[in-house]
Amino acid sequence: MDFTFNSYAITLIICGTITLLFSYNLFRRKGEAVRLFGFMMLSNAVWSLGYGLELAANTLPLMKFFINIEYLGITTLPLAWFLFCLQLAGKDYWYKKALNRRALLFISLLTLLLVWTNDYHHLHYKSLSVDTSGPFPILEISPGIWYRVFTVYFYVLLGLGSYLILMKFRKAAPIYRRQNYTILFAALIPWMVNLAYLLGFRPLKNLDLTPFAFIVAIFLIAIAIYRFKLFDILPVAREKVLDLIQDGYLVLDGMNRVIDYNPAFKKYIPAAQQDKIIGSAIEDLFPGQTTLAQFLNTHSSGKIELNIVTSEGSFDLEADVMYLNENQLNNEATVLKLQDLTAVRSEALKSRTQADELKKLNHLKDRIFSIIAHDLRGPLVNLSEVLKMINTGMITLEEFKALSPKLSSDILYTTDLLENILHWSRSQLKGYGINKTYFELRGMIMNEVNYHMPSAAIKKINIIHDVFPGIIVYADMIMIQIVVRNILNNAIKFCGEECEIDITAVYTNSRIMVCIEDNGMGMSPVALEMIFSGSGSSTRGTMNEKGTGLGLMICKDFMERNNGKIVVESEPGRGTRFYLYLPVDEDK
Numbered sequence: 001m002d003f004t005f006n007s008y009a010i011t012l013i014i015c016g017t018i019t020l021l022f023s024y025n026l027f028r029r030k031g032e033a034v035r036l037f038g039f040m041m042l043s044n045a046v047w048s049l050g051y052g053l054e055l056a057a058n059t060l061p062l063m064k065f066f067i068n069i070e071y072l073g074i075t076t077l078p079l080a081w082f083l084f085c086l087q088l089a090g091k092d093y094w095y096k097k098a099l100n101r102r103a104l105l106f107i108s109l110l111t112l113l114l115v116w117t118n119d120y121h122h123l124h125y126k127s128l129s130v131d132t133s134g135p136f137p138i139l140e141i142s143p144g145i146w147y148r149v150f151t152v153y154f155y156v157l158l159g160l161g162s163y164l165i166l167m168k169f170r171k172a173a174p175i176y177r178r179q180n181y182t183i184l185f186a187a188l189i190p191w192m193v194n195l196a197y198l199l200g201f202r203p204l205k206n207l208d209l210t211p212f213a214f215i216v217a218i219f220l221i222a223i224a225i226y227r228f229k230l231f232d233i234l235p236v237a238r239e240k241v242l243d244l245i246q247d248g249y250l251v252l253d254g255m256n257r258v259i260d261y262n263p264a265f266k267k268y269i270p271a272a273q274q275d276k277i278i279g280s281a282i283e284d285l286f287p288g289q290t291t292l293a294q295f296l297n298t299h300s301s302g303k304i305e306l307n308i309v310t311s312e313g314s315f316d317l318e319a320d321v322m323y324l325n326e327n328q329l330n331n332e333a334t335v336l337k338l339q340d341l342t343a344v345r346s347e348a349l350k351s352r353t354q355a356d357e358l359k360k361l362n363h364l365k366d367r368i369f370s371i372i373a374h375d376l377r378g379p380l381v382n383l384s385e386v387l388k389m390i391n392t393g394m395i396t397l398e399e400f401k402a403l404s405p406k407l408s409s410d411i412l413y414t415t416d417l418l419e420n421i422l423h424w425s426r427s428q429l430k431g432y433g434i435n436k437t438y439f440e441l442r443g444m445i446m447n448e449v450n451y452h453m454p455s456a457a458i459k460k461i462n463i464i465h466d467v468f469p470g471i472i473v474y475a476d477m478i479m480i481q482i483v484v485r486n487i488l489n490n491a492i493k494f495c496g497e498e499c500e501i502d503i504t505a506v507y508t509n510s511r512i513m514v515c516i517e518d519n520g521m522g523m524s525p526v527a528l529e530m531i532f533s534g535s536g537s538s539t540r541g542t543m544n545e546k547g548t549g550l551g552l553m554i555c556k557d558f559m560e561r562n563n564g565k566i567v568v569e570s571e572p573g574r575g576t577r578f579y580l581y582l583p584v585d586e587d588k
Helices: 007-027 032-056 060-074 077-088 098-116 145-169 174-198 210-226 238-244 263-268 290-297 342-391 397-428 441-458 477-493 525-529 551-561
Strands: 125-131 138-143 248-252 258-261 302-310 313-324 333-340 436-440 462-466 472-476 500-508 511-518 565-571 575-583
Touching: 007 032, 007 210, 032 060, 032 077, 032 210, 060 098, 060 125, 060 138, 077 098, 077 145, 098 145, 145 174, 174 210, 248 263, 258 263, 263 302, 263 313, 290 302, 290 313, 313 342, 342 397, 436 441, 441 462, 441 477, 441 500, 441 511, 472 477, 472 575, 477 500, 477 511, 477 551, 477 575, 551 565
Parallel strands: 462 500
Antiparallel strands: 125 138, 248 258, 248 333, 302 313, 313 333, 436 472, 500 511, 511 575, 565 575
C-alpha cells in the first residue's frame, strides 16, 4: 500500500486508537447507558482511524477503500448518540419498539450501502478526485443527493438527542447539570466544526476537521468521567421510579384537575377512564367521595380513608393529601398518595377472627376440662361407691336393683360423653385424616336405630326409618355415624313417652338430604341460635337426662369436614327437624 504519513494522519490515528481503548473500557462496565456511550466512542474511533489512514493514502482507490471503512463509524455515530440520549433521559422504551429501531437502522444501513456502491449510481458522491495542490494528496468530494439526505438525518438525531438531555436535566441537581453541560458542550464542538465544513468554511481547503474536533470532545468527556463521575452517578429516570412504586400518586392543579399520575394509580379507576386521566376532575375519577372533595376544596393537608369499588374489586385506601401553595411551587398543586390498605385490613380481620376462634377454643377447652372433672368423674365415683357398699353389705340386692336404672343411665351418659370428647379431640389433631369412602346410607342408619332401641323403649318411643336401599353417599362413614348417633340421642332425650321419631332420605340438588324429625318438646329461638356453638348450657331431657352441649357442635364440625351441611328447625312444643345434606360424589 502507498502511504505518506503526515502530522494530521498520525494525530488522528493516535487519537482514534486511544478512543478505541476508551470504548473497550466502557463496554466492560455495567449499565445500558454506559454501553451505548461506548458504542458511540467506537464509532468515533472507526471514523478517526479511517480518516487518518485516508489522509496518509496517496492513491484514489486507497482513499476510497478507507472512506468505506470511515462510514462504518459515520453512519452509526448519530444513531448511537440518539440512543444514548434516549437512555439517559429515561425514554429507552421508544427505541425498544421494533418499528422505531428498524426505521433508525434503515437510513444508516442504506447510507452505508450507497457509499459502498457509489461507483454504480453516484447518489452519495457525484465525484471523487485527488487534490495534489497541498502539502500532501487529499480527497476532493462533490456531494450527491443522498449525501445531503444523510446530513439532514445526522443533524436531526443530534438535535433531538441534545433536546432530550436539556429537558431532562434542566431542573436536576447540580452534579447532574454539570454532567449535562459537559456532555452537550463536548458533543457540539465536532458538530459545529462539521457544519462549518459543509457550509464551505474550510481553512485547510478539503481537509475535514471534524475528526480532530473529536479530540477535544474526548478530552472534555474524560473530564466528565473523572471530575463529575459520569456513569458512576447517573440520575434514575422518573418514569422508572414511579413504575416501581406500588402506591398510587396523583398530582392535581388548583382546580383539582389531574396534571400527573403514576401507573399504579390506574387500578383504582374504571378501565373506561384510564386513557383520559390527564385533565379529568378528581370528582369524575372518584365519584361519590364527598369527604375527599371537601378535603381538597379546603386546601387541607392530612390523611383520610377511602373505599373505592372498581371492576377489579373493592379497595380500602389511605389518601395522604399534601397541599403545595404558591410559596413552594410556581402554581398551587395538590399531591395525593394512595396507599392500598386492603391486604393490611384483610390480615387484621383474619388475625382478629383467629383470635376470636382461639378464644372460643380456649373457652371450649376449659369447659371440656370442667366436664371431665365433674360430669365424667361423678358417675364413676357413684358407681364405685355403690359397688363398695354392696361388697361391705351396706345395701341389699333389692336396693341395688332399685339403683341400677339410675346407674345404667349414668354409665350410658358417661359412655356417650367419652365417645364425643375422644372423637372431637382426635379430629382437632394436626395431620388427622378424613377417610372418605362410598357407603350405603340405609345400613348405617339401621345400625344406629338398633343401637338406640333400648333407650327409646324405656320411653316407649317409636323410631320409624324410611330410607330406601341402595342410596350411596361419599363421606367418612364413622363421622356421619357419630352425627346420626348424636341427633338420635338428642331426639330420644327430648321426647316424652309414646313420641315418634321419623328418619327419611331423599335426593335433592345433587345431594342426599337425610331428615330426622321428632315431635318432642322442641327448642326456643334462643336455644336454636346457640345450638351448634358449644357455648350454651345443656338442657335436661324429659326424664331429667343430662347432656354436655358438645354433641351438636361436633356434628356441625364433622358435616363441614365432609363437604356437607346440617340445618335445624324447631318450635317449642312442636318438635325438631334436623336436615343432613351429604355429598354423593367426590366433587359434590
